[in-house]
Amino acid sequence: xxxxxxxxxxxxxxxxxxxxxxxxxxxxxxxxxxxxxxxxxxxxxxxxxxxxxxxxxxxxxxxxxxxxxxxxxxxxxxxxxxxxxxxxxxxxxxxxxxxxxxxxxxxxxxxxxxxxxxxxxxxxxxxxxxxxxxxxxxxxxxxxxxxxxxxxxxxxxxxxxxxxxxxxxxxxxxxxxxxxxxxxxxxxxxxxxxxxxxxxxxxxxxxxxxxxxxxxxxxxxxxxxxxxxxxxxxxxxxxxxxxxxxxxxxxxxxxxxxxxxxxxxxxxxxxxxxxxxxxxxxxxxxxxxxxxxxxxxxxxxxxxxxxxxxxxxxxxxxxxxxxxxxxxxxxxxxxxxxxxxxxxxxxxxxxxxxxxxxxxxxxxxxxxxxx
Amino acid sequence: xxxxxxxxxxxxxxxxxxxxxxxxxxxxxxxxxxxxxxxxxxxxxxxxxxxxxxxxxxxxxxxxxxxxxxxxxxxxxxxxxxxxxxxxxxxxxxxxxxxxxxxxxxxxxxxxxxxxxxxxxxxxxxxxxxxxxxxxxxxxxxxxxxxxxxxxxxxxxxxxxxxxxxxxxxxxxxxxxxxxxxxxxxxxxxxxxxxxxxxxxxxxxxxxxxxxxxxxxxxxxxxxxxxxxxxxxxxxxxxxxxxxxxxxxxxxxxxxxxxxxxxxxxxxxxxxxxxxxxxxxxxxxxxxxxxxxxxxxxxxxxxxxxxxxxxxxxxxxxxxxxxxxxxxxxxxxxxxxxxxx
Numbered sequence: 001x002x003x004x005x006x007x008x009x010x011x012x013x014x015x016x017x018x019x020x021x022x023x024x025x026x027x028x029x030x031x032x033x034x035x036x037x038x039x040x041x042x043x044x045x046x047x048x049x050x051x052x053x054x055x056x057x058x059x060x061x062x063x064x065x066x067x068x069x070x071x072x073x074x075x076x077x078x079x080x081x082x083x084x085x086x087x088x089x090x091x092x093x094x095x096x097x098x099x100x101x102x103x104x105x106x107x108x109x110x111x112x113x114x115x116x117x118x119x120x121x122x123x124x125x126x127x128x129x130x131x132x133x134x135x136x137x138x139x140x141x142x143x144x145x146x147x148x149x150x151x152x153x154x155x156x157x158x159x160x161x162x163x164x165x166x167x168x169x170x171x172x173x174x175x176x177x178x179x180x181x182x183x184x185x186x187x188x189x190x191x192x193x194x195x196x197x198x199x200x201x202x203x204x205x206x207x208x209x210x211x212x213x214x215x216x217x218x219x220x221x222x223x224x225x226x227x228x229x230x231x232x233x234x235x236x237x238x239x240x241x242x243x244x245x246x247x248x249x250x251x252x253x254x255x256x257x258x259x260x261x262x263x264x265x266x267x268x269x270x271x272x273x274x275x276x277x278x279x280x281x282x283x284x285x286x287x288x289x290x291x292x293x294x295x296x297x298x299x300x301x302x303x304x305x306x307x308x309x310x311x312x313x314x315x316x317x318x319x320x321x322x323x324x325x326x327x328x329x330x331x332x333x334x335x336x337x338x339x340x341x342x343x344x345x346x347x348x349x350x351x352x353x354x355x356x357x358x359x360x361x362x363x364x365x366x367x368x369x370x371x
Numbered sequence: 372x373x374x375x376x377x378x379x380x381x382x383x384x385x386x387x388x389x390x391x392x393x394x395x396x397x398x399x400x401x402x403x404x405x406x407x408x409x410x411x412x413x414x415x416x417x418x419x420x421x422x423x424x425x426x427x428x429x430x431x432x433x434x435x436x437x438x439x440x441x442x443x444x445x446x447x448x449x450x451x452x453x454x455x456x457x458x459x460x461x462x463x464x465x466x467x468x469x470x471x472x473x474x475x476x477x478x479x480x481x482x483x484x485x486x487x488x489x490x491x492x493x494x495x496x497x498x499x500x501x502x503x504x505x506x507x508x509x510x511x512x513x514x515x516x517x518x519x520x521x522x523x524x525x526x527x528x529x530x531x532x533x534x535x536x537x538x539x540x541x542x543x544x545x546x547x548x549x550x551x552x553x554x555x556x557x558x559x560x561x562x563x564x565x566x567x568x569x570x571x572x573x574x575x576x577x578x579x580x581x582x583x584x585x586x587x588x589x590x591x592x593x594x595x596x597x598x599x600x601x602x603x604x605x606x607x608x609x610x611x612x613x614x615x616x617x618x619x620x621x622x623x624x625x626x627x628x629x630x631x632x633x634x635x636x637x638x639x640x641x642x643x644x645x646x647x648x649x650x651x652x653x654x655x656x657x658x659x660x661x662x663x664x665x666x667x668x669x670x671x672x673x674x675x676x677x678x679x680x681x682x683x684x685x686x687x688x689x690x691x692x693x694x695x696x697x698x699x700x701x702x703x704x705x706x707x708x709x710x711x712x
Contacts (some may be wrong), residue, residue, distance in 0.1 A: 052603065078608035085602045090461060093654045094598070105596050105607035111657060136375055158607070174478030 005030040006162060009339035012042070013050040013059035019058050020046050022089055024220055027213040028211065030161070031192040033184065035205040037229075038215035039239050044198035045166050046085070047215065049195060052083050052164045056066035064162065078106040079257040089139070089151070096150045097135035097143065100126055105157035125157035145176030152183065156193075163187070163195035169204065177201070181208045183192050203251030208232050214238050245304045252302040257281070262288035262307045264371070265326075265333040267350050274338035277305045288333060290319050290326040291350055318349035326353055335363045335371070383658055386650050390665045397672040401439040402431060404680050407531060408600035427636035440676045441576065443668040444494070445629045446639060448580045449646075450662065450667025451587055452625035453640020458594055458656075459618050462524045462706050466640030467626035470527075471534030473637075474578075475510025476630035477561060478538040478545075485549045497576040503627035510534055511623050529569035563634035564690035565675050572632055579628050584664055587621055594618075598654060636671070637690045638697025643667045645704055669698075 006028040021043045028034055036044040049055040050060055051317060053069050061351045062069045064080050072080070073123050082103065083301060091099065103125070103328025113121070126132045129149045139150065148168060155163050163184075165339075169177045181204055187193045199205045205212060205226070212229040214221035221238055222229060229235075235246040242246035245254050258281060266289040273289060274297070279285045292299040302309045310326040312318040329334060334356045343351040365371065372622050409417075417423035417431050426578040428632055453466040467473045488492045512617040517530040546557045587594075593614050596604040605611050645664045648654050651662060671689070674696065691709060 052606065054602070073608075074605070075611055080605060083602070087600060087602055089600060089603075089652075091598065092463065093648055098653070098655070099599065102596060102607060103602070105592070105609075108592070110589070110592065112595060113657070154603075217404045226487070283450035292601055325409060357655075 001034075005065060006049070006196075007063040009061045011050070011062060011265070012058040013046050013055060015046070015055070015060050017058060019306050021149070021215060022219060023037065024060070024213075026211075026213065026223065028194055028196070031188045032210040033188050033208055034197075034211045034213060035209040036196075036203050036213050036215055037200075037202060038221070041127070042129070042215040042217050044215055044274050047213075048083075048164050048166050048196065048198060052081055053077055057294070059202065075106050078158065078160075080160055081162045081164060082158040082160035084148070084151045084155050084163070084168050086166045086170065088369045089147070091139045093137050095136050096131060096146075097122065097126070099139050099150050100135075100153045100157055103154040103156070106158065110226075119181040121159065122153075123158045127184075128156060129153045130179075144171040145173065145179075145322060147182060148172060148176065149183075152180065152357065156187065160193065164198060167198050167200060169199060169201060175262075177204060184208065202230065202235065202246075202253075206248075206251045207327050210276055226315055247298055247300055247304060257307060258284045258286040261285045262286050262329070262366075264335045264337055265289065265330040266306075267336065267338040267340055268298045268302075268356055269296050269347055271297045271339060271343070274339055275302050276339050277301055278370055281305045283368060283370070283371070284371060289331045290329065291347070291353065292323050293318075317346055323349045323353065329358060330357060331360065332364065333359040335365060337365050338367065350367040357366075372619050374683070379653070381569040383651060383662075387662060388663075390662065394665060394669050397676065398439055398443070398671060399673055401442070401676050402435045402677065405430070405435065406683060410427070412429065431611040436472075436507055437568045438565050438675070439672065440573045441632060442671040444573070444576050445633050445636075446643075446667040446669070446671025447564065447584065447664035448576075449636060449639040450627050450643035450666070450670070451584055452622045452629070454644040454659065454663050455587065455594075455618055455622035455625070457644060458597055459615070459622065460518065460524070460527060461598075461600070464529065464557045464701055465639055466527060466534070466638070467629075468635060468637040468640060470510070470514050470531035470533075471505045471538060472479040472510045472514070472623065472626050472686045473630050473635035474538035474542070475508075475513075475637050476627045477504060478508070478542050478640045479506030480522035480631055481542045481545050481557060481561060484560075485545055487551070490669055496539070496572045499631040500575065500579060500628050500693065504624060505535075505632035507623040507627040507630070510538065511619055515619070516523060563636045564678075564686070564688055565633050565671070566686070568632060571667055576632055580625065583624050583628075584660075588660050589616075590621075591660055594656040594660075600658075624663050628684075633689065635690060637694045638701060639667055639670055639674075641704070642693075642697035642700040643670050645700060659675050 003259060004027040008024050008026045009025040012019045024047060027032065038044055046055065047349055050057050069077060077314060101114060101122050102320045104114060104121060108114060108118060112247060123132065126135060129152050131146060131149050131153060160336065168180055184195050185208060188195050209226050211223060212226050213223040214229060222234060230248045230251065231271055232246055232248060246252065263285055264280060264287040266273055266287055268276065268289055286307045288308040289302045289306045292302060292311045293314050294311055295314035299311060308329060310322055310329060312322045330353065338354045340350055376582040409427055413427055414431065417428050427570045455663055456465040456467065480499060480503050484494060513534050514531050518527050519571060521527055521530065542561055544559060544631050549557060596607045596609050597614065601611055620654055644663050647663050647666045648659060651658060674689055678689050678692045
């Protein structure tokens, strides 16, 4: 128990005394990253707000080290927990340096005049997130990505043990998202800062988190390391994905496959099929594909998008049974799209399949656009 | 970082120096100019050596000096009150006048004065402030209720203006049906004027305003934190509930004090903080608060001078002058910032 730096015990949170999520148990070591995921309105922000003492907890306790947050003065808490909120800041005539410097609030004197040491901290935090050159720029004039980094620098120079971030990656483009999460990783690894945040991007959550908590109103679905959380069943249940599907290897979601009988048979493998699958799926054309090894990257997407996948066991030559099945499906489709340009030892059967298509006089197309 | 800080500080020094110069010049002009023009030497003689002519002494000590003092103290109070309200509502065009707080104070003061005068009682300046404070808090209460239900900043201002209209209408009603003798007094006051300030008044207003302003200055740190919004302020360790109450009370005391002595004065509370912030190029309360006070004093000294002298011997109401100068500044703010909502 003593190893855990941040704990909650029987924590129930909600608004105005009405419980929203019951019995939350979190245990984090110093420097771990916990990510909250769940559909909109599942109470991610409510949990974060309760942890940062914005909301009164309904019952249960939040511990930081040996102390409970209810027992801490707001100033003592400010030295432990810093936040990055979703609400958009509206400042007037404040430079980015000014905004970051507000993080020194708990450390400055009565009038809030910065000491040389405070200024060092501000500079250090701004350099860490790479915004030192923005120090004299007005906060309202910078981009969303930069703004988010300024706010992160503000939180860092508050020298907290824990940083709480509510959807820090919204409004950010991919590059800034990755950068921001990179900084968080660095902070947690090098300074031992514990990070608790909510994310919408499951792929990012999977990459950055030490622990993931799934919320879905009412209760915590599950809390555990990403390996346990990011599996097809759990995520589909969490987000009610009866129509689409989730691929834990890519951390990506796919839309529902096109309904109906397969109209095209795609011969593919080694990633050559993915563009064709996407093109066909976008045009709403149902298709079958094969013959794919189970360890083929095409196989991952084909499972979600193709109406039928003819597959063979990994690392082995494609066998007769799979070939027969593929041939039958191909005939039924009547149209063939071959994505393969060359063949190797293991997929000779695909070459045979394509040659057979020519012999049978099936319609052969070069790309999905021809349909 | 060092070079930039030095540059900032230089800017602050230059602005403060210019303001002080302007302040000194305006004080002098306010004492000098008027229906009887006094020479600089005569003024010095009267002020520092007790010399000069009988009428000169009377004009300076009984009329112009207390009036200038009132303009300085009340002008500063108005500007600060505006600055606090803008911080509180996070809205650059909030101010005691547009939010109806001055009018609320005006209403209670009018009722109080009519009641007192009809019984031939004199009213003390302290009791006037107390009554004005009650009115200011009532209006403020309404505005806060409104702010809770309407989220849009522009709607908040509109409801404030409406409250102001209602209070003004009732005040006019009361003034119309008051005794003849008290009407003249009330009429002048309800239009806004620094005239008729006695040394007793000046003493009371100085005590109230300076103490309140000192408290405001000491609150620069939490005010600075609050400028980032409630969420972040709380995270920095500000006790939001207490802070909000204190801010409301302080701004109400300041605008109540102004209204009690000079009636409602428009736009100073918006124009001055805005100008000060853009001169200083910062919104840091630590520097903005004192400069705001100075700026408010300068603004009101200037406007009072115009009100007294331009159409002499006729005297304009101070509000018409501050409106002519202040309203365009407010329009400028609106055009430049596109107020949220």
